[in-house]
Amino acid sequence: MLTIQSFTFNPASENTYIIFNETGAAIIIDPGCYAENERHALQLFIELNDLNVVQLINTHCHLDHVFGLKWASEYYDLEPFIHIEDKRTLEFAPQSALRWGLSMDNYTGNVQLLAEGDEIHIGDDKLTVLHTPGHSPGSISFYCEAQGFVISGDVLFKESIGRTDLPEGNHHQLIRSIQTKLFTLPDDTVVYNGHGNTTTIGHEKQYNPYL
Numbered sequence: 001m002l003t004i005q006s007f008t009f010n011p012a013s014e015n016t017y018i019i020f021n022e023t024g025a026a027i028i029i030d031p032g033c034y035a036e037n038e039r040h041a042l043q044l045f046i047e048l049n050d051l052n053v054v055q056l057i058n059t060h061c062h063l064d065h066v067f068g069l070k071w072a073s074e075y076y077d078l079e080p081f082i083h084i085e086d087k088r089t090l091e092f093a094p095q096s097a098l099r100w101g102l103s104m105d106n107y108t109g110n111v112q113l114l115a116e117g118d119e120i121h122i123g124d125d126k127l128t129v130l131h132t133p134g135h136s137p138g139s140i141s142f143y144c145e146a147q148g149f150v151i152s153g154d155v156l157f158k159e160s161i162g163r164t165d166l167p168e169g170n171h172h173q174l175i176r177s178i179q180t181k182l183f184t185l186p187d188d189t190v191v192y193n194g195h196g197n198t199t200t201i202g203h204e205k206q207y208n209p210y211l
Contacts, residue, residue, distance in 0.1 A: 002125050002147055004192060007042060010034035011102070012064035015194050017151060018045065021123045026051040028076075029142070029151055030058055031192065033068035034104075042068070043075070055120065057081040059153025059194065061090035062098050062166070063104065063172065072109040081112045083131065086138025090193075093168065114140060127151075130181045134174020135162030149190040150201075156182055156191055158199035161210045168198040178211060 005018045009032040014031060016031075020026035026046065033039045046053060053076040058065060061082055069080055069090075082090065090107065114120075116131040120142065127142040135154045136200045142151040154162035156178055164171040182191075187202030204211065 002122065002144060004149070005045060006192070007033070007038070007045075009038045009068050010064055011068075011100070013014070013195055014067075015063040015192070015196075016042065016068070017192060018042070018051070018097045019122065019127075019151075020049070020051050021125055023123055024049070024051050025122050026117070027055045027057060027120070027122060028053055028072055030065040030153065031056065031068035031069070031072040032065050034102075038061075039068060039071055042072075046097065053078065054122070057114065057120065057142075059151065060068065060136040061086040061093065061140065062136060062154070063093040065153070065194065066093055066107065067104055070105050073109065078110050078207055079110050080107065081114050081116065083138030083140045084113050085133065086136055087111065089136050089138065089168070102174075116140075120151060126191075132177035132181050134164060134170050134172075134177045136166070137168050137170075139177070142191075148186065148188055149192060150182065150185060151192045152182065153195070154194040156199075156204060156208075157193050157195060158191075158197050159204070160196075161207050162194075175211070183211075 014032035017029040054079040118129040120127040130141040
């Protein structure tokens with residue numbers, strides 16, 4: 001059974017997640033830790049809970065979700081997993097940071113690729129990859145059918161949706177992703193998103209003003 005721990009990091013208040021099972025195998029999703037104390041908080045939680053980080057994955061590669069990617073990759077000796085359509089987004093992250101008056105040491109190493117329908121295994125538990133573009137071309141969500149949750153990145157928020165005014169954003173594509181990939185999930189599916197509080201698919205169907 002999977003346990004989810006969230007952290008809120010960096011000036012954009014981004015949600016970073018650690019998912020782990022009873023054996024201690026763990027995955028870091030969207031390492032957005034920008035400051036040294038944020039990296040320390042993530043590291044300390046992993047150490048105190050005796051976790052073994054086996055995979056590093058990203059829902060997408062906007063700068064606030066990859067601030068800590070290079071550090072996490074080096075510290076845990078892992079190559080990150082992303083969707084191929086977000087490689088350009090990752091490469092562009094330093095330029096994006098400059099626009100916000102920030103600097104970053106960007107990850108420039110090898111990446112592993114995830115695509116629609118791929119499965120991420122943590123022992124006997126699994127997450128299924130859903131390609132949900134629109135906020136960025138390579139946005140992906142991770143669905144756990146057995147436990148009824150989805151990690152949506154910046155696709156779907158509580159009573160809101162992801163921005164599409166950023167480079168390569170596409171509003172029509174985003175709405176289609178939500179309607180065809182997320183709103184087809186059971187209504188009681190819990191949505192862990194990239195910013196803000198969790199919600200459910202059923203709540204968003206009823207109360208999301210953008211949908």
